[in-house]
Amino acid sequence: MKISKVVTLTGILMLTACSSSSSLTTVNEIRDMPVPVVHAQNNPTADTTAVNNCYKENATRLSELQYTLKTNMGDDVKTSEVFDTKSDAHRVFTALSKLEQISAMNETYRKEGNIAGLKAINEMLKPLKATA
Numbered sequence: 001m002k003i004s005k006v007v008t009l010t011g012i013l014m015l016t017a018c019s020s021s022s023s024l025t026t027v028n029e030i031r032d033m034p035v036p037v038v039h040a041q042n043n044p045t046a047d048t049t050a051v052n053n054c055y056k057e058n059a060t061r062l063s064e065l066q067y068t069l070k071t072n073m074g075d076d077v078k079t080s081e082v083f084d085t086k087s088d089a090h091r092v093f094t095a096l097s098k099l100e101q102i103s104a105m106n107e108t109y110r111k112e113g114n115i116a117g118l119k120a121i122n123e124m125l126k127p128l129k130a131t132a
Contacts, residue, residue, distance in 0.1 A: 024088060026128060027069065030095040035102055036124055038109070038117035047115070054118040055110040061125045062103045069096055 073092045081089035102121060109117035 024091065026065075027088075027091050027095040029128060030065070030069075030098050031091065033098060033102070033124060035098070035105055036117065036120035037105070038114060038120050040109075040112045040114040041116065048113070051110060051113050051115050051118060054115060054122055055106060058106045058118060058121045058125065059103070061128075062099055062106065065125075065128060066096060066099050069099075 077089045081087045
């Protein structure tokens, strides 16, 4: 009976560690992403439906990533952890800041009708779909 409890506890701890490791991998991938800067072409006949669809897809994905990172971080983060450059909390906050920058560019590209910029963000976010 004791052995099964030990095995169960070990399994739970390993799953928790794997989940945390996957989350930190995602955090590091986000932190290392460049914010895509794509200059708008002078195209007054941009397809507004395509622009809006791409914008919404990006905005949804960015929101999902932000929610996942905040949820995985938990509510018991101390201010000192956020400012400690070696802590996981600092890495998460840095990744959240990067997502905010990307979100701002997403909004700018939508306002400009810059479909190329929106697609660049979309392509950049695609690899993260499986990891978050």
